Amino acid sequence: MALPISAISSVGTSSSTAQSAGVGKGGHELPFSDLINDLIQDTNNQQGRVEESVKQLITGETDSIHDVVLTASQADLAFRLVMEIRDRLIASYQEVMRMQM
Numbered sequence: 888m889a890l891p892i893s894a895i896s897s898v899g900t901s902s903s904t905a906q907s908a909g910v911g912k913g914g915h916e917l918p919f920s921d922l923i924n925d926l927i928q929d930t931n932n933q934q935g936r937v938e939e940s941v942k943q944l945i946t947g948e949t950d951s952i953h954d955v956v957l958t959a960s961q962a963d964l965a966f967r968l969v970m971e972i973r974d975r976l977i978a979s980y981q982e983v984m985r986m987q988m
Contacts, residue, residue: 923972930969933962 917925940958943949 930965
């Protein structure tokens, strides 16, 4: 069963729900490439937050292992989402290439 876009948008914490659904400022739809680019950028930012939280845990700036694990889990989920989208795009492209004209 496929998830609606609004459910997927909760993965990225820095993107608004409207932008994740493909609607930009002013109600205009974003191109698909911008949507994917934003998703990848958000995933990259989450990976950076994980690195920073692990660094803070190692240096003793924080003692909350729970927060570090939660941050890492969110980043992992965002990365898996990007990989699944990539795999489905590749499969779709291959299917189109197999069609006979």
